Amino acid sequence: LGSSALTPVKMDFCGNIKKIEQKYKINPEQFLTLQSMVLNEVENNQHTHSDSATSALLWLKRSLEFIAEFLKECCSGCMDMGVCAGNAYSRTLKNYHGWVVRGIFSVAVRALPYRETFINHLSVGDTTDIDTSSNHFEEALLLHIKIFLLHLCRVIDVISNFYIGHSLDSSDRV
Numbered sequence: 001l002g003s004s005a006l007t008p009v010k011m012d013f014c015g016n017i018k019k020i021e022q023k024y025k026i027n028p029e030q031f032l033t034l035q036s037m038v039l040n041e042v043e044n045n046q047h048t049h050s051d052s053a054t055s056a057l058l059w060l061k062r063s064l065e066f067i068a069e070f071l072k073e074c075c076s077g078c079m080d081m082g083v084c085a086g087n088a089y090s091r092t093l094k095n096y097h098g099w100v101v102r103g104i105f106s107v108a109v110r111a112l113p114y115r116e117t118f119i120n121h122l123s124v125g126d127t128t129d130i131d132t133s134s135n136h137f138e139e140a141l142l143l144h145i146k147i148f149l150l151h152l153c154r155v156i157d158v159i160s161n162f163y164i165g166h167s168l169d170s171s172d173r174v
Helices: 005-025 035-041 052-076 081-091 099-110 115-122 136-163
Strands: none
Touching: 005 035, 005 052, 005 115, 035 052, 035 136, 052 081, 052 136, 081 099, 115 136
């Protein structure tokens, strides 16, 4: 979104992806699914390590839950990106963050762009011939976001149910 204040969030997200990729590279034939990777760590009592794929996937899931809630807020008609992010954060990540991380998030929220800039960032490709400020463009984009959310929420549900089913969902704070 073009904000350097969101760099820590992006770094955390990418760091979790990298941990999962590194685990996968150890044995691609064995780790055909994320579930097989996590179960391997559980069997080897590695799942509680801070650098485990199990921990990384849990935090990645939580981040995806935040993104989903944020996009739902944006689709609800709320024009203030800070309010959208704050509401999404309260429903998702806040319960897992201590006061230091909550403070970092609070600063990052203040650096979010205006809704119009956000919408323009979501458009794909060359938009020089498109009036991105038109209601039609925003309505079409929001419809695409809603379709994306249906699929994203399915993925989140699969991961959530797996973690709950294997008693891996932790409420520890960072």
